[in-house]
Structures are given as structure tokens and as C-alpha cells.
Amino acid sequence: MQFSSSLQQGVLIQRYKRFLADVDVQGQALTLHCPNTGKMTGCAEPGWPIYFSTSSNLKRKYAHTWELVQNNLGHFICVNTNQANALVAEALANHVIMPLAHYSDIKAEVRYGSENSRIDFLLRADNQPDCYVEVKSVTLLDDQPLDSQKRDETSKRELGQGYFPDTKSERAQKHVRELMQCVQDGHRAVLLFCVLHTGITRVSPAHHLDPVYGALVTEAMAMGVECFAWRADISPQGMYLVQELPFIG
Template sequence: MEYFPALQPARLIKRYKRFLADVITPQGETLTIHCANTGAMTGCATPGDTVWYSTSDSLTRKYPHSWELTQTQQGHWICVNTLRANQLVREAIQADIITSLTGYTSLQAEVKYGAERSRIDFLLQADNRRNCYIEVKSVTLLERGKGYFPDAVTVRGQKHLRELAKIAENGERAVLFFAVLHSGIEDVSPARHIDAQYAELLAQAQQSGTEILCYKAQFSPDGLSLQKSLEVKL
């Protein structure tokens, strides 16, 4: 995934109202930019960090600039735009980077499924193969040198695990895909200390046959790509 036009840097003043952040450019101009991440963003939004933002040419947007990356004062890169995780996974599947997900002829996004009226991020299909349901989660929480998901209690995420477990029990492929969008993370574990129910459901989903994949992004202000497979420690 390439950023075009190239991202621009600014220093973070503060994030507020979940969707907004104030930054100051190298030229001294203060901008209010849009933040597409409604989560806790723990460790991703420290005042003084470098924000890399994109600019839309849409004439209807109130805030034309969007927060894409954080470059922390510790030297880490983080993709805070949660919309990018699905884009990166789609590109990696189509480029055959995810070896366990090759050989499918059809990829559909946001397909309705499940007893709890969910939408799966991606549905892969091919003749004479089981359907493959893929739920994507963006991982950005780094604590004490370890990566964790989620960074806040996620009722929605719990529902997705129940749905995936049912898919696997019914004989189809169910995949939970962790897209690691933090350069400092080298392995991922469920954040039991944050959402114990999610951690328990994750273990149950795996026991039911749900596959867990984890790939880490390679970062630059010019673009992102998923390249490196990481271990998930349950």
C-alpha cells in the first residue's frame, strides 16, 4: 500500500473527541486533523510524537487531513488508521504473501454471516475447497516489550470469536488474522488483563478449529505492507 501523495509530518499536540487531533507543522501552522481510530490508542497518541498525515482533495470534507502513522519518541512506527488493516490484508492475500491463504479464486469483503448478524471482513472461495472466513484485527498495543490485543474491552470482538468458532464447528475454514501495525511488536498475546472474556473466547475458538494468523507490517512514510509472520502466544 503506497501513500500518494506522500504523507506529511507534524508534532502531536493532543487527541480529543476520539475523532480529532491537533498538530503543529514544521512551519509552525496548527492543524486539526481527522482520526479514524475510535479505540483507546494506548501508547499511540502521546503529545510530542510525530504524526504523519494524509491530505484528501475532497471539497466536502470538513477536515481534509487524516492521521495515518505515529512515529513515537522511542523510535517506533504505528499505523493508527484502523481502516488500513483490511486494506493491507487484502493486498497481502492477492499478492500470495500469506501462504496459507493462497489458491482461492474469489475474494469478497463485508459479507453477512452468522447467527449474531455479523459481517466477515473477507470471504475466500474456490471450487472444491471449503469457504474461508477471515476476521481482521489491528494490533497496536505494546506493553513491557510485548504486543497485546485488544487494547480495551471489545464486546464486538467477543461476538466475532463466537461466530468464527461456529464457522469452524460447521466444517468451514475460520481465520482470525492479527495485523500487527506497530514496529516494536515481535509477538502477540490476548490481553487477558484488559479483556479476560476475549482471551477465554479466543482459546475456545482455537479449540473449535479457528486458525490464528499474525503478520507484521513493514513501515515507511511512503507506504505499508504485511511481510513478516509472528507468533501468537495464547
């Protein structure tokens, strides 16, 4: 997925009111729309380089949208969570995700479930059960041991641990329950974690931030809900899903 227009670069001053960010662009302050409602832990440090797009819609109050940030280790992070579904849609259409490559009919945003949800993608193929795919955007990288007694083990293990969600999410809990019901109804159900941080090398549920969600994912996997994590290659020119990562429930 290439960006529709060249991204401009600035330096982050601050993110505030959840949907706004001020950046320095060649000495001039500019306010951007921030399309991310999460905590953005490790994704919004003042002084970091950021990249933003510009809309041609003259009716927008803020014409510019924050797309990427580059952290102090040089990793690119896509903070525009709307891009996760676009990346997955492209990958599904191009048969990149091999466990899902045989589906010929791909529909987005289909209403389903008893809790009034919309599935990100409903996949269908001849003589196959329907496949319900829920996409989650992963940007939280946390390599610090949760237990202070285990801090010495940090140097002994591989870095790059990513988590979802980055805070308690009742909405994410609901989606897992809906997928569990899909399996009970005889369908295929997939949690697809779209990794939008180039420093993440594996993904786990954030049991320490949302223990209810973590327990639900563990239960869902035991019932047959499939969990995949795919990392995007990210640059100011574009993004593509390129690599499956280990998912550790």
C-alpha cells in the first residue's frame, strides 16, 4: 500500500485531546488530526520525527493527518490505526496471508453476532465454512519484565515483545466473545493482529493491562479461534504486510 501522496515530515511537540497533535515543521507549529484513540504508549514522545499526510478535502478543520512516527531506535510506527484494515484488505486480495489465501469472496464491515458487532472481513469460498476475521492494530512494544525480580533476565531473552491491547478494552473483549460464538456456530474465526511497529518481533495478549481480554483470548484459542500476527514493512513511501510473527497466547 503506497501512500496516496508524499508524506511531509515534522517533529512532534505534543499529542493532546486524544485527536490532536502539534508538530514543528521547519520552525512553524502545525496542528494535525491524530487518528488514534488509544494511549499510544511508546508512540508519541516529544522530539521524535513524525510523518503526516494532507487531505484535499477543503471542509476538514484539520487538513493534515498524522501517519507515522520514528522512535529513538529508528523503528517506524504507524499511528493511524485506520491503515490496519487497508493493509489486511490488500494482503487478502493478493493472497499474502497463506492460511487465508484460498478464499475468493472478501466482504468488509459485515454486521454479525449477538452483541451488534461488525466483523472486519467475512471470507467465503466454495465448500468451506465462512471465515470471520477480526483485525487488531498492534503498536505497543514493551521489553521490560513485569516482575522486578526478573529484570536481570531482560538481557537473556529476545527483545521485541508486542502486546494488544495497550489498555483495558471492553470493545476488544466483546469481539473475542463474538468470535467464540462464530466457532460454536460452525464457522471459522480468526483474530489477526496487524503489527504496525517495525521493532516488534512477536505478539501476546496484554494480560497485565487487560486480564479479562487475556483470559478471553486463552479461552477462545482453546475453543478453536485462530490467532495470527503479521508485521508490516513501514516507510514514508508505503506499507505492506510482509512477515508472520509468533503469537504467544
